[in-house]
Amino acid sequence: MKLKYGAEKVELDLDRLSQPKVLLPNEEDGLSNPQRAVKASLEDPINSLPIEELAVRKEAKEVVIVVNDVSRPTPYDTLLPPLLEKLHQAGLEKEEITFVVATGIHEPHTDKQNRDIYGTKIVDNYQVVSHNPDHGLVDLGKLSSGNRLYVNQKVVEADLLITIGVIAPHYFAGFSGGRKSILPGVAGRDTIEYNHSRMVNLIGDLPKIEKNPISQEMIEGANKVGVDFILNVVTNSKQEIVEVVAGDLEEAWRKGTKTSAQMYHVSLEEKADLAVVSAGGYPKDINIYQAQKALDNANAGVKKGGTIILLAECRAGLGEDVFEEWLNDATKPEDNIERIKQKFVLGGHKAFAISKVVLDKEFILISEFNQEVTDALFATKAESLDQALEQANKQYNKDYKTIVMPQGGLTVPVLCD
DSSP: OEEEETTEEEEOOGGGSSSEEEOOOOOOOOOSSHHHHHHHHHHSOBTSOOHHHHHHHTTOSSEEEEEEOTTSOOOHHHHHHHHHHHHHHTTOOGGGEEEEEEOTTSOOOOHHHHHHHHOHHHHHHSEEEEOOTTSSEEEEEEOTTSOEEEEEHHHHTOSEEEEEEEOOEETTTEEOSGGGGTTTTTBOHHHHHHHHGGGGGTTTSOOOGGGOHHHHHHHHHHHHHTOOEEEEEEEOTTOOEEEEEEESHHHHHHHHHHHHHHHHEEEESSOEEEEEEEOOSTTTTSSHHHHHHHHHHHHTTEEEEEEEEEEOOOTTOSOOHHHHHHHHHOSSHHHHHHHHHHOOOTTHHHHHHHHHHHTTSEEEEESSOOHHHHHHTTOEEOSSHHHHHHHHHTTSOTTOOEEEETTTTTOEEEEOO
């Protein structure tokens, strides 16, 4: 079988593995006419007026559409034309519609990235701005958790606020999409740090989405900002749209999470000794900051003392400056775990997440990183999948159990009750 690595595919001979079990999402085929499904969802949304009626009722003159950044592939060519058509039918001009890129703490987009992601017609006809987590924020007061909610001013001041996202498994928030467009998408750095700090006690034992405190706080934050309408999709590994949900922030999103769980939560009878995992190719393995999600998913399916082989090209390197700083400062995994307990810092949370995995599992990494960077990740460097398999096979007898995860960033092993 073939595993994605960057823009390429690497051949894996399953005969080289002991008792291999391939964990694949229970994927559904893409919709035959996804744009028609988008139009239907806009016209008959969940617990909401149609978007054009909302625009008229609110007498909207400043519309903000929050969109994902480069790290989250989203089918904008299918989603945006019907949405914009409805808004223009409601009387809105191009100058009255702004796209805000939900970068969270990630780097702002370049003009080229915006054109590649959203299309030249969007960039040439509408204002597209990247969120800045440190400037241009509004203080909306405290949430029930005590977290102070700082949000992008342009988003807060919108007459009509629409968010676009993809609903997929997330390693500590449960699922992406919906409320995540606001927190962390367009929130202040301090707000994001406070929210994400709870992951320290959740990773490895994630509660159900209804009881996940991180997700609950995200929902409260998005409601406080006043999201008027969401347009979210569930996609398969081919980036085809499987389901479109539109309308109410919570109800539409929750409908999508059920479909996503059915597809991407995969039952596993017992944990394996070895996992061979692809992050899913570019852009899911654009950097290790993103590819870490696949490592965390694999961790859920591997027993203590086991081994995880991760294929992640990481053409853009580590992916975040604070993350890099933490890796360079640590001499052993325990350093990052102790450090984050003393003070939670965004970026450092990824170093913590990786360190927690390597405490009781071997991590073999196939990437573009040199030996020095690989060592900083507490990983063993392999130049190829063949070399990685040779290293792993030396550790086990012929009776070890293996799981293979071609879509590691999307596949969540769930132990059978």
